[in-house]
Amino acid sequence: MVPKLSLITDQTSSVASSRPFADAMSALASGVAVVTCELDGRPWGMTVTAFASVSADPPTVLVSIDSDATAADALAASGRFGVSILAEDQLAVARHGAAPGKSKFLEAFVDPDHTDDASPMVAGALAHLDCEVERTIRVADHTVFFARVRAAHATHFGMPLVYHSRDYRTLGAPAGRRPPTEGRTTCLAT
Numbered sequence: 213m214v215p216k217l218s219l220i221t222d223q224t225s226s227v228a229s230s231r232p233f234a235d236a237m238s239a240l241a242s243g244v245a246v247v248t249c250e251l252d253g254r255p256w257g258m259t260v261t262a263f264a265s266v267s268a269d270p271p272t273v274l275v276s277i278d279s280d281a282t283a284a285d286a287l288a289a290s291g292r293f294g295v296s297i298l299a300e301d302q303l304a305v306a307r308h309g310a311a312p313g314k315s316k317f318l319e320a321f322v323d324p325d326h327t328d329d330a331s332p333m334v335a336g337a338l339a340h341l342d343c344e345v346e347r348t349i350r351v352a353d354h355t356v357f358f359a360r361v362r363a364a365h366a367t368h369f370g371m372p373l374v375y376h377s378r379d380y381r382t383l384g385a386p387a388g389r390r391p392p393t394e395g396r397t398t399c400l401a402t
């Protein structure tokens with residue numbers, strides 16, 4: 213049976229309407245990234261999933277940030293930010309950067325010797341992009357930062373950290389592939 217959709221209207225209060233929206237969006241699996249910048253001369257970063265590639269030529273990305281979050285002011289003030297795409301073993305930095313109202317300075321998680329980027333990079337991340345803000349647009353309660361990618365590198369091989377159904381996860385086997393045990397015979401006794 214097809215489930216009934218919850219109608220979200222302008223008349224519905226945002227709190228009442230946000231639940232079906234949030235439930236629906238929780239079905240979308242996303243990679244997890246930390247958006248970084250310098251704040252008071254120190255490496256700082258917040259965990260995001262609302263990060264996407266917009267254009268390849270010129271390379272452009274967007275990140276959508278709650279306008280009330282510290283990150284919105286920090287990114288706007290700096291005009292530059294980094295994006296570190298997290299590996300599956302980087303749950304600690306993901307949680308650190310997602311704790312509401314808590315300090316998000318990143319000294320414990322960045323490579324102190326890393327100097328070739330303007331923006332701080334989370335050590336051990338799968339990839340890092342260094343971005344320059346081109347345009348910001350306020351949409352509802354978020355600010356969307358469109359940014360030109362000035363430098364990008366995939367730094368580590370490995371599997372990504374994933375966020376799905378309100379939890380951090382790791383990826384399973386590639387879709388369509390047989391599970392490793394399928395088709396195998398196991399010899400229990402000779």
Ligand SMILES: Cc1cc2nc3c(=O)[nH]c(=O)nc-3n(C[C@H](O)[C@H](O)[C@H](O)COP(=O)(O)O)c2cc1C
Binds near residue numbers: 261263280
């Ligand atoms: C997995 C995950 C992804 C998140 N993605 C975003 C995002 O894309 N944009 C955003 O504004 N907040 C996002 N958040 C929420 C912020 O990380 C969180 O509100 C942050 O701690 C606010 O920081 P502040 O209280 O220091 O301003 C995400 C949280 C989690 C757990």
